[in-house]
Amino acid sequence: MSLERARRHRFRSALALFLLAPLIGEFLLGNQPVTALPSVFLLAPLYGGGALLVREAARRAGRGWPTMILLGAAYALIEEGPVDQMLWNPHYGGFDMGAAYAGARVPLLDTGVQLLQDVLTMHTVWSICVPVALVEAFARDGDRTRPWLGAPGLSVTALVFAGGSGFLALAQVESEDFVATPAQFAGAGLVIAVLVTAAFLCRAPGARAAGRRVPGPWAVGALSFAATSGYWGREYLPDGVPAAVPVIGWAVLLAAVLVPCIWWVRGEGWSGAHRLALAGGALLTYAWVGLEQGRYLDVSRATGLIGSTVFAAGALALLVAAASSGARRGPGSPPPLV
Template identity: 30%
Template sequence: MCEQPPASTPHHRGLVAASAEEPGTRRRLRGVVQVGGCVVLSAVSAELLAAYADNTGRLGPIMFAVVFFTALYGAPALLVREITRRAGWGWDSMLLLMLSLAIAQACLIDQSLFSEDYQNYDGWTETYQATLIPAVGVSVYNAFNFILGHVIYSFGAPIALAEAWKPHKAEDPWLKAPGLILAAAAYFVAAGLIISDPESQNASVSQLLGASLLVIACVGCAYALGKRHQKKASHGADEGASAPAVATVFAVMLALACLLNLTGEDWWGVAMAVAVTTVGGALIVVSARRRGWGLRHVAAVALAFLVSRGVLAFTYEPLTGTVAAWSKYTHNAVMLSLVLVAGWCALKIPGPSSTPGRSASA
């Protein structure tokens, strides 16, 4: 009979140590990739995917934008997700916290919502005037477009896709204390740089106060809904009709996302955008209550909006600056490819050990 090498030999101890450390190392590496991919995707989907700025097709400015918008959008997205998951809340609370971030971004940080001619973008003044409410100095179209855009593209969609990359860890915290501190510091530094820019000092005292109250109200509603979600979760999952197929969810939401992105910038366009958003939101809420709704369904919703934005970006020129056609279309193709890769990683069929439950409930 062959004898096994004694456990006390240095060779055997080295093998045992290596086998024990390798899985943990891989897990940490995958966690870093997940968090890093999420914040980069946040920067891409919020700013670069739409290809509207003069950094379109320019490698240096694009790399700077990735770093800066990772701090401005990706970092607070991570913080909101950490709060939600650690508290045991659902997507309804997380979306309300994202709404508070969106209002803060458009009204308190860059204050673009109150600007009549922000950064000299083509057509800004005309769009601002088309649905302006003079009493509050706000364009209704801009308010709906900016705030909803931040909720979806800056925060919501990247988190939805990133959570689906590791379904069995979707409800777990991603960050420890150093990561939380780094994310908070990055956000405050980036936000501070924006606020200090004269272009971002457009709001009156009353506008700042009103926006601050809205931010506080969103946080309060998120807390209230979070408590209700905890009580519902303790009673188990709903029974009844099965959720629609992931492909069906993607197709329907892609059609609605394209329709939303093609609405006009006048009052009729606002009415159409509100109607489309209401229909889409209602479909998601109803479907999320059905048996079998999960992370891949949520990821399909997110991917539909990102694909719509990326495809439509091929149809217009940047709003400022001049970009060569080959450079612009290369930029569009690369950004859309990044989104498609992220979507594929999220929607691929999970293995037996990573099959999620109803962690993605509304």
């Protein structure tokens, strides 16, 4: 591939991630109806800019998925903390958040444990990691682990992210008529700083462990789908279930995915197909969740369901295309661990 073609391909990858992150984070989930599709350009500076900054920061530092996961968690706290303040607003979006998230609280952040779990899960997994993994699945000629942006592009992305975040933060203050306390902002800032620092202290896994068996991509994808669907299953728990049950269940599901993946990633058979399977399982979970939530959007029921079906079909088509792209490249030489 010529140098100019490689640059164009990396730019297209960056642009794809910039637009895909809000489409997954808001529209596939069913938070926004298809009639609001033009608003993707208002959401992209926050969602897409954040996902692109996370990916570029990790790849420029020579880091991989452990770093991106921790940076994704920092992004989650930025979005739902300083930007829209959902972590602290007891009436966010007109809902009684205090009643919905009653139970134990996290002292430093001054927010509910279950709310914090939701924020970290949705944004780390679906706003950051899933879009990055999907777009990287189309990368070629070593571009998967290379930066896609030069210094000017990275600077512009940072400015767009900061500007978009500031705009949305001001809009939220205006619409919600709520501002958190200085102590709440300071607590969130401290945790975000700790997460960012920890992210860059992470190193890539060691050498591949000879003889370590890795299940096939279908099994890994099934685990991802089951765990992420189980997470959303908490929405269907009957009234009266103790608040500790979903909190503990979240921890169990997290361990059920992280522990085997940490073991498998150093196996000789771990490949891009396995990474895509993890992302694909989570993507399909958002597809069925979006179909469920499409009925409750502020549009007609038919419009909501049609829109959710379109987004779900688009997600499935994207996943198939990503898998086909990897299959066309073939196994080749052993890919980097991260």
